[in-house]
Amino acid sequence: MIVDFAIFPIGEGESLSSFVADAFKIIEESGLPYEHHSMGTNLEGDWDEVMSVIKACRDRMLEQSNRVSIAIKIDDRQGAKDRIRRKVASAKAKMNEPISPLK
Amino acid sequence: MIVDFAIFPIGEGESLSSFVADAFKIIEESGLPYEHHSMGTNLEGDWDEVMSVIKACRDRMLEQSNRVSIAIKIDDRQGAKDRIRRKVASAKAKMNEPISPLK
Amino acid sequence: MIVDFAIFPIGEGESLSSFVADAFKIIEESGLPYEHHSMGTNLEGDWDEVMSVIKACRDRMLEQSNRVSIAIKIDDRQGAKDRIRRKVASAKAKMNEPISPLK
Amino acid sequence: MIVDFAIFPIGEGESLSSFVADAFKIIEESGLPYEHHSMGTNLEGDWDEVMSVIKACRDRMLEQSNRVSIAIKIDDRQGAKDRIRRKVASAKAKMNEPISPLK
Numbered sequence: 211m212i213v214d215f216a217i218f219p220i221g222e223g224e225s226l227s228s229f230v231a232d233a234f235k236i237i238e239e240s241g242l243p244y245e246h247h248s249m250g251t252n253l254e255g256d257w258d259e260v261m262s263v264i265k266a267c268r269d270r271m272l273e274q275s276n277r278v279s280i281a282i283k284i285d286d287r288q289g290a291k292d293r294i295r296r297k298v299a300s301a302k303a304k305m306n307e308p309i310s311p312l313k
Numbered sequence: 314m315i316v317d318f319a320i321f322p323i324g325e326g327e328s329l330s331s332f333v334a335d336a337f338k339i340i341e342e343s344g345l346p347y348e349h350h351s352m353g354t355n356l357e358g359d360w361d362e363v364m365s366v367i368k369a370c371r372d373r374m375l376e377q378s379n380r381v382s383i384a385i386k387i388d389d390r391q392g393a394k395d396r397i398r399r400k401v402a403s404a405k406a407k408m409n410e411p412i413s414p415l416k
Numbered sequence: 417m418i419v420d421f422a423i424f425p426i427g428e429g430e431s432l433s434s435f436v437a438d439a440f441k442i443i444e445e446s447g448l449p450y451e452h453h454s455m456g457t458n459l460e461g462d463w464d465e466v467m468s469v470i471k472a473c474r475d476r477m478l479e480q481s482n483r484v485s486i487a488i489k490i491d492d493r494q495g496a497k498d499r500i501r502r503k504v505a506s507a508k509a510k511m512n513e514p515i516s517p518l519k
Numbered sequence: 520m521i522v523d524f525a526i527f528p529i530g531e532g533e534s535l536s537s538f539v540a541d542a543f544k545i546i547e548e549s550g551l552p553y554e555h556h557s558m559g560t561n562l563e564g565d566w567d568e569v570m571s572v573i574k575a576c577r578d579r580m581l582e583q584s585n586r587v588s589i590a591i592k593i594d595d596r597q598g599a600k601d602r603i604r605r606k607v608a609s610a611k612a613k614m615n616e617p618i619s620p621l622k
Contacts, residue, residue: 278596321588
């Protein structure tokens with residue numbers, strides 16, 4: 211499955227990049243395929259793999275902040291692999307096709 | 314402000330990339346800074362600019378599907394510009410600093 | 417369409433209920449059907465109606481905070497009405513039916 | 520922590536209430552405090568308790584559908600209890616106070 215998540219502390223001021231940096235370290239050390247973007251990070255793996263990375267980011271942030279907000283979006287498609295690299299490419303390829311007919 | 318959004322039809326089957334391709338066309342023609350990622354697209358602009366692009370994607374999709382799901386995540390920070398390019402870089406730069414001390 | 421949204425300031429401390437109270441006032445004065453729950457508020461109306469309420473909440477919050485986070489989830493189904501009252505009831509009614517057969 | 524989640528299959532048609540009913544059964548049998556609303560369900564518990572309920576809903580849905588979408592929003596505040604009942608009440612109480620002064 212592929213998961214987009216964003217995590218940040220509430221009540222630790224307006225600038226959050228040092229908290230995000232801590233999360234990046236945990237994500238990048240996990241070994242899972244990842245894609246950082248300006249509103250979160252996408253991770254690919256099975257349920258337990260991905261959720262243990264998110265939980266590690268949350269546990270770390272709760273050491274430094276009393277309140278943490280997390281948003282997670284999951285796209286779980288059986289039998290699909292390597293989607294973190296292929297989803298955008300797949301839609302891009304369709305853009306060269308003629309406009310899809312209206313229903 | 315910077316906005317992450319994902320839009321897809323419900324009830325049009327499991328393969329959605331041709332619908333995503335239609336949304337990509339609308340996004341890319343809007344002239345707003347954008348960043349496609351494997352779970353959505355980030356857009357940067359003011360409220361009305363960004364929301365009119367999302368509404369155009371939704372109006373197009375409702376021509377082809379009876380039910381549409383949209384997820385939108387907004388980070389609205391006054392005075393901040395060019396964040397679609399700078400947010401990841403800002404956290405990356407912090408990764409080279411010593412581990413932030415625990416509270 | 418029916419919309420779930422949550423809005424809060426970043427950098428204004430950990431306790432947010434007075435900010436939420438301001439949003440509740442705007443929502444309740446809008447005249448749209450609404451449902452507060454412990455993680456957000458659901459609103460029902462057409463695109464422009466609903467988005468203008470969310471924008472008013474955001475404009476108000478930006479008077480008091482420099483950075484605002486908003487999460488919006490939309491379920492847009494053509495021809496469906498009064499869903500804020502009927503969606504839970506519809507699933508509840510199905511719970512009395514025999515377990516749906518596996519595919 | 521308190522968690523809002525919504526889960527539905529992609530590619531199983533437009534009417535989803537029988538799938539939601541299956542999720543409701545799993546949620547209600549979990550013993551955790553819950554609140555159904557028209558765009559999802561809020562659950563309260565610790566990380567492992569809540570995530571195992573969501574995973575059970577997902578495992579059940581993947582028996583019936585090849586592709587599943589899940590949105591999860593977490594508000595994790597240390598030392599706070601019984602929030603599924605108290606968060607809306609807390610903001611409601613603030614509505615009776617004079618308008619908060621602008622910064």
